[in-house]
Amino acid sequence: MIEVRDLTKIYPPDKLALDQVNLKVGAGEFVIILGRSGAGKSTLLRCLNRLVEPSGGEVFWDGMEVTATSREGLRKVRREIGMIFQQFNLVKRATVLENVLAGRLGYAGALKSLFGRFSVEDELLALECLEQVGLAGFSERRADTLSGGEQQRVAIARALAQRPRVILADEPTASLDPRLTQTIMDILKRINKEKDITLIVSQHQLEVAMEYAERIVGLRSGRVLYDGSVSDLGPEAIEAIYGGEEGRDDQSNSRTVGH
Amino acid sequence: MTSRTVEQSAIDRLKIAQKRRNRLYFYLVSIPLLALYGWFLWETEVSLFRLRRGLPWMADFLYRMVPPDFSVLQSALRGAFETFQIAVVGTTIAALLALPLGFLSARNVASPNIFYAVRSAINFFRSIDTMVYALLFVAAVGLGPFPGVLAVITYTTTILAKLYSEAIEDIDPGPVEAITATGATRLQVLRFGIIPQVLPLFVSYLLYRLETNIRAATILGFVGAGGVGFYIQTYLRMMNYPAASCILLVLVAMVMAVDFGSSRLRKRLI
Numbered sequence: 355m356i357e358v359r360d361l362t363k364i365y366p367p368d369k370l371a372l373d374q375v376n377l378k379v380g381a382g383e384f385v386i387i388l389g390r391s392g393a394g395k396s397t398l399l400r401c402l403n404r405l406v407e408p409s410g411g412e413v414f415w416d417g418m419e420v421t422a423t424s425r426e427g428l429r430k431v432r433r434e435i436g437m438i439f440q441q442f443n444l445v446k447r448a449t450v451l452e453n454v455l456a457g458r459l460g461y462a463g464a465l466k467s468l469f470g471r472f473s474v475e476d477e478l479l480a481l482e483c484l485e486q487v488g489l490a491g492f493s494e495r496r497a498d499t500l501s502g503g504e505q506q507r508v509a510i511a512r513a514l515a516q517r518p519r520v521i522l523a524d525e526p527t528a529s530l531d532p533r534l535t536q537t538i539m540d541i542l543k544r545i546n547k548e549k550d551i552t553l554i555v556s557q558h559q560l561e562v563a564m565e566y567a568e569r570i571v572g573l574r575s576g577r578v579l580y581d582g583s584v585s586d587l588g589p590e591a592i593e594a595i596y597g598g599e600e601g602r603d604d605q606s607n608s609r610t611v612g613h
Numbered sequence: 614m615t616s617r618t619v620e621q622s623a624i625d626r627l628k629i630a631q632k633r634r635n636r637l638y639f640y641l642v643s644i645p646l647l648a649l650y651g652w653f654l655w656e657t658e659v660s661l662f663r664l665r666r667g668l669p670w671m672a673d674f675l676y677r678m679v680p681p682d683f684s685v686l687q688s689a690l691r692g693a694f695e696t697f698q699i700a701v702v703g704t705t706i707a708a709l710l711a712l713p714l715g716f717l718s719a720r721n722v723a724s725p726n727i728f729y730a731v732r733s734a735i736n737f738f739r740s741i742d743t744m745v746y747a748l749l750f751v752a753a754v755g756l757g758p759f760p761g762v763l764a765v766i767t768y769t770t771t772i773l774a775k776l777y778s779e780a781i782e783d784i785d786p787g788p789v790e791a792i793t794a795t796g797a798t799r800l801q802v803l804r805f806g807i808i809p810q811v812l813p814l815f816v817s818y819l820l821y822r823l824e825t826n827i828r829a830a831t832i833l834g835f836v837g838a839g840g841v842g843f844y845i846q847t848y849l850r851m852m853n854y855p856a857a858s859c860i861l862l863v864l865v866a867m868v869m870a871v872d873f874g875s876s877r878l879r880k881r882l883i
């Protein structure tokens with residue numbers, strides 16, 4: 355369903371964030387991208403829907419080359435891919451319902467939506483999505499009056515409103531406490547199982563990854579070091595992803611000291 | 614241990630030398646600057662002596678202003694209201710014109726070429742004040758409130774465009790990214806990701822400019838561009854100080870009323 359070939363990203367002037375990444379994700383999978391801070395997780399997820407423009411390699415969506423498609427084609431791909439962020443990225447002054455309705459923009463009539471008008475079906479769908487994340491009755495609240503966990507659930511509802519086939523979640527729990535981490539990961543897992551939506555979730559916490567993942571893709575310095583099931587993830591692989599030279603991912607110069 | 618103290622005293626000596634050098638630089642720069650400033654004072658004929666000699670005249674001036682002559686109240690009110698109208702019409706039209714310019718001169722929205730072109734144009738036109746525009750427009754379209762409105766529009770558009778673009782550059786990029794990811798068009802991203810973040814600020818800037826423009830518009834009448842300024846100038850020229858003071862009182866009342874209302878509105882917005 356998603357295929358990535360030799361994906362490379364260089365941030366100007368010369369920061370190699372992704373180094374020839376190859377990845378195939380099938381329908382219905384629950385994949386966790388595991389890696390330390392700076393490993394390239396966010397960059398990888400953003401290259402899939404071209405929020406970040408790759409420097410090299412290809413991304414395919416159902417055999418169609420996302421990296422070569424027109425702006426119009428890209429929009430059609432994007433609306434089938436929901437996205438969730440570490441900082442929730444809600445429009446804070448807008449209501450919960452307005453935030454969820456934003457998930458329909460890719461389908462809405464361009465002119466009508468510019469006046470803030472959505473169809474009745476869209477509004478009903480938005481309410482239904484809120485219900486699915488346990489936020490029925492929150493629709494008229496302003497987004498910035500919600501707690502962090504609630505905001506992230508609104509963000510999930512916004513992604514669901516797209517009726518996506520894939521949801522990309524970029525460290526969705528990194529700004530939440532452990533209990534809320536459970537809640538959010540449970541919701542994502544349930545979406546994956548009940549709605550058959552493919553989930554690609556990035557995580558820097560090993561324990562969370564071990565608990566929820568079926569498949570783990572280990573990333574370090576922009577390279578895939580591990581790609582396999584959780585049960586096969588041994589200590590060497592974990593060491594390769596996490597351990598070793600401090601700061602190798604962080605662009606620090608610790609390697610020049612000592613030795 | 615001795616080597617350590619030797620080292621230490623060497624460092625101390627270096628520090629002292631550095632301090633002396635800094636002091637030297639300080640005098641080298643500040644003495645010429647002070648001299649320059651003295652020259653400015655001389656050239657602008659600033660003189661406490663002259664100020665003191667003028668005090669009785671000012672007192673006399675104030676004395677002759679009371680009591681205000683309220684028989685001119687009607688023209689005072691009419692003039693003040695025209696000033697208010699000029700400011701309101703000018704500011705609102707400017708607020709609309711500044712919208713596209715604000716977006717086109719925001720680094721995070723416009724493409725670099727457009728950004729530089731629009732921002733340079735705005736900076737160019739902003740360096741000229743409302744009053745100068747008023748002179749130009751009086752020459753172009755004749756006397757009356759209309760050139761005043763045009764002058765207010767021109768200056769206010771540039772200043773609001775600058776404030777708008779700064780507000781746009783300061784937005785949280787997160788929601789913009791999230792809405793782009795849903796497959797929204799660029800216009801939709803603008804409408805749902807950017808405008809909700811900046812609209813309250815825009816309205817607040819508009820109200821603030823309205824306050825400023827009412828003050829600016831009072832002197833537009835001096836050059837024949839409408840409003841209460843015409844009466845102030847006329848009565849002062851005729852040395853009819855009681856009439857002039859009546860008009861000034863009306864003006865002060867209007868400015869204070871508008872400031873009060875607008876600042877309360879602005880507080881509720883943010």
Ligand SMILES: Nc1ncnc2c1ncn2[C@@H]1O[C@H](COP(=O)(O)OP(=O)(O)OP(=O)(O)O)[C@@H](O)[C@H]1O
Pocket residue numbers: 365366369370371389390391392393394395396397398558603604605
């Ligand atoms: N816009 C940018 N310009 C330059 N370098 C960038 C940019 N964005 C990311 N990088 C660099 O690319 C590397 C990968 O960043 P990325 O954000 O993808 O990592 P990450 O795994 O998501 O980390 P985190 O857990 O901190 O979010 C990092 O070294 C980062 O400093």
Ligand SMILES: [Mg+2]
Pocket residue numbers: 395396397524525
């Ligand atoms: Mg990240």
